Every structure is written in C-alpha cells, then in structure tokens.
Amino acid sequence: MLINNMYTARSLFNLHRCVGVGCLKNFSGGLPWSPTVKKLEYPSLLSRSSESPSMGHKFPWSVTSRLMSTNTLQYEHLIVSVQHGVRTISFNRPGKKNAINEKMFDEIVAALQEAANDPETIITATTGVGTVYCAGNDKNNFTDITMTEIRDLLTRHMAAFIDFPKPLVAVVNGAAVGVGSTLLPLYDAVFATEKAVFFTPFSALSITAEGCSSFTYHRLMGRGKAAGMLLFNEKVTATEACKCGLVTEVFPDATFQDEVWARLHAMARLPIKSLIYSKALIRDLYKDVLHQVNIEECKRVTECFGRLADPEKKDYQEFIRTNWQ
Template identity: 50%
Template sequence: LLMLAPVPLLCWEAGVRLAPPAGPAGHQRLSALKKDPGNEAKLKIYALFKQATQGPCNTPKPGMLDFVNKAKWDSWKSLGSLSQEDARQQYCDLVGSLAAAEGGSAQAAAQPAGSGSAYETLLVSTEDDITTIKMNRPTKYNAITTEMYSEIIRALEQAAKDQSVLTVFTGAGDYYCSGNDLTNFTRIPEGGIQQMARDGGELLRKYIKAYIDFPKPLVAVVNGPAVGVSVTVLGLFDLVYATERATFHTPFSLLGQSPEGCSSYTFPKMMGVAKASEVLLFNQKLTAAQACQQGLVTEVFPDSSFQAEVWTRLKAYAKLPPNSLALSKQLIRSVERQKLHEVNDAEVERLVERWLSDECMNAVMGFFQSKAKL
C-alpha cells in the first residue's frame, strides 16, 4: 500500500508545514525531488518531521488493518526520545542527501564558498566560519569510492584556502563511514592489477597527505559507526567528537591488508603498543567510550543531544582568533609532520604489496562471496 503513496501524499504534513523543522531551503529540496525515494526514506522523512514539530510520538497506535498509518506511527515511535533539534538536523541531512543524489538543487548547496564546482559524493558548506565536509553516500554507509577520495582531497584543499576558522568532517545518515568501498578492487584498468595497485597507492598517499598538511583546526563529528580508513585518519584530527552509539573498527587482517592513515604510528602513541595491536592487528572493535578511554576520541555525547551539544561548542570555537588557532596548530604538529609523511609513504608501500598478494585477493573475494550468499 505504501508504494501507492508518492512523497507529497505520505508526507502531506511536511509539504504544508515544512518551515518549522527545516526552513525554506529544506522545503525547496523536498519539493524538488523528482524520483520516489522509496518507502523507507518516505517513512523516515515523515517521522523526523513529526518528531521535529511535535516531539516524541504521543498518539494512539492505529489498528492492525490501517497499514499505512500504522507504518507511519511505527516509524515515528522508533525515534524514541530524540530531541526536536536533533530531529530537525537529521531531517535536513536526509532531505539534502536525497536531493543531492538526484543532482538537483543540492548540487549548489554542496558548493563551498568560492568554489567553482560541486561535488558528487560530498555535501560541502560554509556557515558561521565553519566549513563542513559531509560524506554523502548514506545508502552505502558512506563507503569511500575512488571518486570520493579525490573529492575529499579537493574539498580539503579548498577549505584550507577559504575564510573559515574550523573544518568539520562528518557523515550523512546513520553511519559516519564504512571505510573503503571494496568495489574499488573490481575496477581493473588496462594496465591490470599492478596498475590498479599503483594508482590506488598514489591516491591514498595524496589523501593522507591532505590531512597531514591541513593548516586549520580539523574536527571529526563521528555521527555513527566508523570503519577502516575513516578510523585510522582520526589520529590526524585535532578533535574527535563521537555519539555514544558510534563504534570504531579496523578489520585489516580479515581482508589481508595492513594499516594506513599513519595509524601504525599514531595509534601506539595514543593507546600504547598492546592496545593498538588489538585494534590494528586483531580487529578489536571499540565502542565510543572505549575509543575515548584509549585517546582516539576527545569526548563522547549522548545520542539524543549529540548534534546540538557538538555544534554549540564548535560555533563557540569558530569565534576564536583564526590566526592564533592556525599558528598554534602548526606549532603542535610541526615537530612530527615529517615523521608522519615518512610513515604515510611506508604504509602505502606496504599496502601496494598487500593488494598484489594472493592472500589479499583471496580475502577480498571471500568477502564478496559471503555478501552474495546473504
């Protein structure tokens, strides 16, 4: 029955009273959707709108035979005690990601101040002296494709030159980032696997270098689970704020690979060798609380107030003197910048070797086969 309900019908109230939770920009993005985003997305839009405007679900549950209204009620009820402000933020994120996926008006919204081009896999914006780089593949858990690697490098280069004080990294949807998109391994160029490994290694080298050399305070707002390279680079951030439901996992040995993102240096320095080995060698998944205890995360926030608390703090930080912040960061990081570049080079060299090994190829193929059986 839900398939018969287009977006405006299922979200009729959102079409009439969208301004309170999302403002005119959100209204325009929802109205601009040309494709049916699917029942799951429509129910989420409806639920977040109700939560943003009325708070937690407080209406009686519809009867069993009232299928559409029951589905809508269940979706709203599933948000529990999510605050109205967080619901507004999630609403904007979801509608923005859907619009961006269609390439419509969100293409302009993804364009940072002073930029001449938009992004396909990111939402980039500058507001209140903060440039936000948001990974925007929510249906793929923000897995990083080769295109996203290149776009993140470009976004960091532009953020380094703009007038913002802070740069914030986060993810759209419920995930922060699920790491490297393993379909990258299926794109074999004319030069064969060796060419793919060399090209991938050089792209990764440039990607990590962009973090090492970034001149302004760099903040990760980890809004959900983080995997692989999205975890290892956190040692190069100045602040890492995480929701309590975030997890941190680097399953390299399961895939026949080795650490990157300078984590072979930064993790033992933060955690000690034994704990770093648990994470990098033996695939130990950390909760947000454990990651904070080990020094990977700066602070953990309740999920219900995560966005509100973090952004209030970041907006206050962005009012600090920008030159003082940048110069202070340079002093803190300059001592080990050369070391980080050396570690990056060594890690990439080892990874290229791993990618060309039978062990790695068998592990990756085993992963795809296990996924196909699900």
Template identity: 55%
Template sequence: MAASLLYVTNCLRLSPFRAVSKLRSVSVLGVHTTARHMQASQEDFEKAQNDLKTLKKDPGNEVKLKLYAFFKQATQGACNVPKPGMLDFVNKAKWDAWNSLKDLPKEKARQSYIELVSSLISAELPVKDPTSTSANKKYETLEVFSQDNITKIFLNRPEKKNAITLQMYEEIGLALDEAAKDDSVITVLTGHGDYYCSGNDLNNFTNIPPEGKEKMASDSALILESFVGKFIDFPKPLIAVVNGPAVGISVTILGLFDVVYATDRATFHTPFSQLGQSPEGCSSYTFPRIMGLSKASEVLLFNKKLTAHEACQLGLVTEVFPDSTFQKEVWERLNSYSSLPKNSLAFSKQLTRAPEKEKLHAVNREECERLKERWLSEECMNAIISFFQKRVKL
C-alpha cells in the same frame, strides 16, 4: 539482443566481488501467461533491450545479475552450460544467477526482464531541485559549505553508509584544499545518515585496468598516499564529528585530527588482517602513541572493534555525547570555537604538529608501499575470497 547482453556482461565485469555478494538475490517476478500477452511481450522485450542502453547510472550488480539471468533464460531457456570454477568470480556469479531461474518459461523470463528495465527507466526520470545552484554541483559525493566561520564537509552517500569511492577520495582532497585557503576558522568532517563512514567502497578494488592488477595496486597506493597527506598538511584545526559507526580508513586517519567528537552509538573498527591487508592513515605510528602499543595491536592486528566510550578512554576520541543530544551539543561547542582568533588557532596547531610532519609523511609512504604489496599477495586475495564467501553463505 546481442547488444543488450553485451551491455550487461560488460557492466558485470566492473565489480566481480560485489556481483558475488549479490548472486543469491535474484528473484522471479510474477507475470501473465496468455498467448496474446506473450506476443506483445516479445515486441516489448526488443524495446526494453534498447531502453536499457539509455540508462545513465549503473544500476548495481544485484540488478545487472537479474537482467543477465532473465535475458539468458528468455533467449536460451534453462541454464545448460558448465559451472565456472570458484575463482572465476564474474562468470560464476552470472551462472548462479541464471541457474537459479531453473525451469522458468522463456515468456515469463521475458516479461520479468521487461518489467525490470521499465522500473529502472522510471527511477531515472529527472527530479529537478529549484533551489540547487551550480556551486552545489561541484561535489557529487559530499556536501560542503561554510557557515559561522566553519567549513563543514559532509560525506554524502548515506544509502551506501558513506563508503568511500575513488571519486570521493578526490572530492575530499579538493574540499580540504579549498578549506585550507578559505576564511573559515575551523574545518569539520562528518557524515550524513546513520554511518560516519563504512570505509572503502569495495568496487575500488575490483575495477582492474587493462594494464593489470599491478597498475591498479600502484595507482591505489598513490591515491591513498596523496589523500592521507592532505590530512597531515592541513593548516587549520580539523575536527571529526563521528555521527555513527566508522570503519577502516575513516578510523585510521582520526589520529591526524585535532579533536574527535563521537555519538555514544559510534563504533570504531579496522579489520585489516581479516582481509589480508595492513594499517594505513599513519595509524601504525599514531595509534601506538595515542593508546599504547598493546591496545593498538588489539585494534590494528586483531580487528578489535571499539565502542565510543572505549575509544575515548584510549584517547582516540576526545569526548562522547549521548546520541539524543549529540548534534545539538557538538555544534554549539564548535560554534564557540569558531569565534576564536583564526590566525592564533592556525599558528598554534602548526607549532604542535610541525615536529612530527616529516615523520608522518614517511610513515604514510611506508604504509602505502606495504599495502601495494599486500593487495597483490595471494594471502590478501584468499582472505577477501573467504570474507565474501562468508557474507554470501554459499
């Protein structure tokens, strides 16, 4: 029992903010209550604890909070410990999850725990794709392939609105490095699903290393600087196909693309000050040059969300297409671009970009240094706490 509880507790420590956002989701499952079933459930309860250790994937904090709550209720009964302080995110989330079960009998909590573990194990049963190849396994968060002289990079976490994880940062950088060297004429970045990209996955900011938050902030700044640098230095025409809403870093780097096509249902949002942060992706330099200082200030300082047509009028987006014909029209156009002479396009791009490259790298470094300071600030922490409290509606 202790080993299973430790597993859940350690998992919850990975993502306190996400845990807070899910703490209201704990539900009580219906169970049978005969004495015979209760006795069998105790045996299954011990087996479920061992089965839980075999999970290969993180089930997410909503589920981990349920597991924690059911386990505590099954072994100790109703919550009987003091409520942690507001800033103790992890323990407060766990306490709320356990306390929400109220007077649920131990045997019912035990059975709910068993059923939940069973559903998790069943969900991980392998489903083999006979068409998959080892080449496709290079990327776990992207789909990358070359076709008709186009290297296509698809953000491939549609269930998470293509939110960018640390692994995704690394894989996008690798895909750009390879696209820069392959035989393709142009490179396209787009997303699978309804979203283009919802910005950073919030788990990026909650996995604090043993060295402390200073180390996390420093490492994150280096990752971001390297990531943005890939776009600054990319040698071929780089085109964004914005298939849905875009948030944060996925918006700010658009100023580094050569062409941006968007569906008319796309939106563009950079809520930096709302979270006590500051611009990145060279947007502090590119946005004022593209849309003018006052409009850039509305977007970067005051969190103004742009429609696709507004973004096009301001120059951030090249052209907007009706959603019903977006994919057809855009790819037809891109296929025509891919038939143009490869070297001519590359050399022409480099001539237009070369005068600003040094400036862009300097801006990128300065933005990352400022963000590192922001991430460590009390103002940023308070803004994030406020943001999550509004979402959870405590």
C-alpha cells in the same frame, strides 16, 4: 645529533618524546627520509594579497583544478557547507554506509584544499550523512587502475590530513571503520555519539593499516590497545575510544548534534592566526615522520590489494620490483 637513515621502528615511535629548543635544533636540517612534499608556509597562508584573494596557498598534494571550483555543488559524493566560520564536509554515500570510492578519495582532498584556501573558514568538520560516519574503503575500488595509481591516490589522500593547516574536527555520528577510524588521530578533536563504534579489520581482510595509524595509534593508546585494533580486529565503543585517546569527548545520542555544532560554532569565534600557528607548532615537529609512515603504509597496503587480486599479474610484479627491490 645525527639522525641516521637506518632508524628502527622503536626510534620512529619515540620521536614524539622529543621536546624543547634542543630538539628543534636537531630537526633544523630536515629529516634524511623527508619526502618531496613541500612543507606548508604558514605565514604566507595567513597573509592576503591582490594576487591571492583566497589566502594565496596551494597544497603540494592538490588534485586537478576541475575539482577546485569554489562551487561546492561540484562534489558527487560530498555535501559541503559553510556557516559562521564552520565548514562542514559530509560524506554522502549513505546507501554504501559512506564507504569511500576512488573519486571520493580525491574529492576529500579537494574539499580540504578549498577549506584551507577560504579565509571565511575557521573550523573544518567532517561527518557522515545518515547513521554511519564512514565505512572505510569501498570494496569495489581499484579494479580499473594500476597499482602505482592506487598507491598515489591513497598517499595524497592521507597527506591532505597530515598537512591540513586549520583546526580539523571529526563529528562521528556512527560507525567509523577502516580509514574512517585510522585518520582520526590526525584530527585536532574527535566528537562522537555514544552509539559510535571504531573498527579496523585489516588482518581479517588480509590487508594492512593505513592513515598513519601504525605510528599514531601506539602514541595514543599504548602498544596493547593499538595491537588489539590494528592486528586483532578489536571493535571499540565510543566510551572505550575516549578512554584510550582516540576520541576527545562522547555525547548522548539524543543531544549529540545540538551540542557538537554549538561547540564548533563557539570554536569558530577564536582568532584564526593563533589557531594556525599553534597547530603548526604541535604538528610540525613530527610531520616528516608522518609523511614517511604514510608513504610506507600506502606502498604496503597497495601491495596487499595487488596480491589479493592477482599476484601473477605483470603489474604486481613490476610494483614489487620498483618499490622494494
């Protein structure tokens, strides 16, 4: 079967239905719209050598080496800890409801790479410091960088979640807004307190969806619920999110922390090779589609930021010309 470049949105949406050996043969030559991001080599990730004591793998979307020290105290806006095979990445801007600023976008990429490279990390979990999981993009972002830099920053941030090879779990301890919600379908499990809410007010902010949610939300929820969240600013409770597949399990708030971390430590006793290979089998079939969706989403949301700032600015006009004309 020849896959044409002129894929419709419906064709992209239906790619997840493709299963079995015949489907894998269809994809053997790679998708025609595949980005230049190199696919992860999972076998090499699992083998250690004298040259690569930390599993010998560097992600193609890695950020500068100054963020890659194994000393987790390097992070300004994250708290990272490892205990009994569980690595916890805590968003640490409670005064800003854990909204992600420009530096934090790249810190999260670096923290995920650190987790992937660490042979002692089996399960990686993200959570928020305080009572909010993540309030999304900081409204004060993107005032001093070019639109191309904005696009690239967002693209590599989302790509880090697409390509992360180990089990990734979200411990949603409160509100998950914007990118704090849209990225959740790229996780392998999402555990939420009963008090959590999920909110993606893109149209209210005059911007567009990101985090691959324009693809993943429809797959999880169906057309109506996805449109309600991504187009019409519908706020969803933890129970509703669980019913539509965005959340794996909801816990009573009083016992949330104890129950979830006990669950994660039990998961961390599972064999890492099996986890990595199984995740690759699940994810790789449509990873190229996710990367392309990410590229297009980040281009469009960047255009929205530029238009809101100053559509007459030369940087905006140049961005439009180089990305669409």
